[in-house]
Amino acid sequence: MKLYEQAATVSCKRLNLFLREIGVTDLERIEINVREGDNLDQGYQDKSANGKVPLLELDDGSHLSETVAISRYFDEITPNDLNLFGQDTVERAKVEMWNRIVEIDGIQNAFQAFRNLTGLYSDRENCVEDWGKEAKRRVELFLPKLDKQLGQSSYVATERYSIADISAYILVFVAVNALKIEVFETNQNIKRWFDKVSTRPALQA
Ligand SMILES: N[C@@H](CCC(=O)N[C@@H](CS)C(=O)NCC(=O)O)C(=O)O
Numbered sequence: 001m002k003l004y005e006q007a008a009t010v011s012c013k014r015l016n017l018f019l020r021e022i023g024v025t026d027l028e029r030i031e032i033n034v035r036e037g038d039n040l041d042q043g044y045q046d047k048s049a050n051g052k053v054p055l056l057e058l059d060d061g062s063h064l065s066e067t068v069a070i071s072r073y074f075d076e077i078t079p080n081d082l083n084l085f086g087q088d089t090v091e092r093a094k095v096e097m098w099n100r101i102v103e104i105d106g107i108q109n110a111f112q113a114f115r116n117l118t119g120l121y122s123d124r125e126n127c128v129e130d131w132g133k134e135a136k137r138r139v140e141l142f143l144p145k146l147d148k149q150l151g152q153s154s155y156v157a158t159e160r161y162s163i164a165d166i167s168a169y170i171l172v173f174v175a176v177n178a179l180k181i182e183v184f185e186t187n188q189n190i191k192r193w194f195d196k197v198s199t200r201p202a203l204q205a
Contacts, residue, residue: 004055018071020202022080098157098164106171109138147187
């Protein structure tokens with residue numbers, strides 16, 4: 001098995017947080033430089049369904065793209081009792097629900113804001129400043145919804161830590177550091193939760 005990644009990118013950080021939680025350490029890793037366009041090579045594009053990192057190459061020669069899909073794969077092949085995708089029918093459904101909400105309303109908009117405002121990938125896509133501004137506004141509108149949820153629940157999806165917390169951590173990380181949104185000033189529940197999850201060993205590594 002081989003993991004193609006650029007460890008410094010946010011999607012790879014997100015996957016690696018998950019892998020550290022469940023104790024996956026022994027993995028062949030191939031660092032590629034997406035800013036330099038290594039992922040645009042035809043050879044890489046042929047392997048990857050979305051053309052991005054991370055990308056997992058399985059021993060049978062097939063490939064998995066998408067951070068959550070790769071996380072699920074590792075969760076199923078790695079004995080662990082964390083149940084980061086949920087431990088019973090209702091919990092699994094709630095984790096799926098919140099993970100999707102955080103990803104669709106939060107992370108995707110945060111990525112679009114960053115890409116379109118910075119023009120980071122203008123060598124491969126048309127960057128539209130107004131799109132970036134609107135995407136950032138949508139992140140700002142979503143954060144109070146996450147804050148409300150964290151006022152009612154110890155963790156994002158349920159009373160237990162799950163992959164939805166890893167996704168939300170990444171969202172807040174991007175919002176604060178890349179988009180310069182003052183997340184903690186107006187969202188006290190997010191702040192309390194963020195301080196708590198930041199103490200997890202997987203997040204401190
Ligand atoms: N939905 C994908 C997003 C992956 C993604 O956007 N990866 C970025 C790095 S954070 C990338 O490969 N960018 C290079 C490009 O877009 O060409 C996932 O969750 O894995």
